[in-house]
Amino acid sequence: xxxxxxSRTRTRxxxxxxxxxxxxxxxxxxxxxxxxxxxxxxxxxxAPKPTTGAAPTSAAATPGATAPAGANAAAWxxxxxxxxxxxxxxxxxxxxxxxxxxxxxxxxxxxxxxxVVFITIDDGAEKDPKFVxxxxxxxxxxxxxxxxxxxxxxxxxxxPLQALGNHIHNHTVDHPVMSKLSxxxxxxxICDDQAALTQQYGTAPLLxxxxxxxxxxxxxLNTSVQECGPxxxxxxxxxxxxxxxxxxxxxxxxKPGDIILAHxxxxxxxxxxxxxxxxxxxxxxxxxxxxxxxxxxxxIQAPAS
Ligand SMILES: [Zn+2]
Numbered sequence: 001x002x003x004x005x006x007s008r009t010r011t012r013x014x015x016x017x018x019x020x021x022x023x024x025x026x027x028x029x030x031x032x033x034x035x036x037x038x039x040x041x042x043x044x045x046x047a048p049k050p051t052t053g054a055a056p057t058s059a060a061a062t063p064g065a066t067a068p069a070g071a072n073a074a075a076w077x078x079x080x081x082x083x084x085x086x087x088x089x090x091x092x093x094x095x096x097x098x099x100x101x102x103x104x105x106x107x108x109x110x111x112x113x114x115x116v117v118f119i120t121i122d123d124g125a126e127k128d129p130k131f132v133x134x135x136x137x138x139x140x141x142x143x144x145x146x147x148x149x150x151x152x153x154x155x156x157x158x159x160p161l162q163a164l165g166n167h168i169h170n171h172t173v174d175h176p177v178m179s180k181l182s183x184x185x186x187x188x189x190i191c192d193d194q195a196a197l198t199q200q201y202g203t204a205p206l207l208x209x210x211x212x213x214x215x216x217x218x219x220x221l222n223t224s225v226q227e228c229g230p231x232x233x234x235x236x237x238x239x240x241x242x243x244x245x246x247x248x249x250x251x252x253x254x255k256p257g258d259i260i261l262a263h264x265x266x267x268x269x270x271x272x273x274x275x276x277x278x279x280x281x282x283x284x285x286x287x288x289x290x291x292x293x294x295x296x297x298x299x300i301q302a303p304a305s
Contacts, residue, residue: 084293112256120144128276144162179215207300236259
């Protein structure tokens with residue numbers, strides 16, 4: 001595999017390397033994206049569930065879209081977006097149930113018939129205040145997988161995002177190719193990020209994502225994750241680029257429960273587009289396929305403490 005020295009060059013040229021990493025990450029997801037046959041179980045079109053509560057009241061809504069109530073529509077309009085349909089209530093019986101001990105599951109989608117997808121945003125390089133403003137306005141749930149060496153110059157940036165109810169998860173100290181590391185070094189990458197994120201954000205990350213998805217299904221990495229605290233390894237089904245997603249599924253369509261990978265990126269990595277433009281385009285791609293965005297952690301039962 002061409003996993004040449006990305007980890008060596010990353011620190012100095014992270015921004016320039018990001019596009020290469022992106023291409024790699026997607027290819028890696030295609031080849032090793034965890035569960036092998038999600039399409040078989042979710043390919044049949046699922047009738048949209050009636051959304052619970054919140055009857056649409058906004059006259060400004062696009063025909064066919066279920067809009068949240070008035071003030072929200074204005075917030076979406078501020079970002080030149082049409083409101084996404086609200087996600088259904090979180091399931092009482094969580095589709096993913098994590099255990100306190102033992103091997104951790106590896107998954108790239110969640111089993112659900114809800115017409116929802118989950119957005120995960122990785123690394124933490126771009127720290128655009130406009131994105132905080134956008135999420136504060138839109139209240140779209142995200143899950144963040146943060147890399148210590150990439151966020152440590154401004155841990156504070158992510159705190160208002162966390163205050164919105166968004167969870168922070170483990171994505172190593174310096175974004176290496178995990179399968180090239182010894183078990184001891186793998187542990188250092190995960191445990192040290194776990195400690196830093198726990199200290200900074202007041203809660204221990206529940207989930208881990210290996211950079212590039214690499215090594216996700218190896219026993220060595222599974223053991224390293226277990227020894228550091230996270231209770232699942234989370235991959236993805238789609239990878240957001242600049243204006244559209246790359247899909248692992250041949251039909252290039254979202255399926256209920258898909259986990260989408262995006263990154264904290266700015267104009268240098270996005271060919272001039274901003275983080276908020278990328279994110280707006282992501283929401284538009286989700287909306288045009290009739291999906292809502294739900295909170296990943298609402299579909300996961302953490303181990304009983
Ligand atoms: Zn990453």
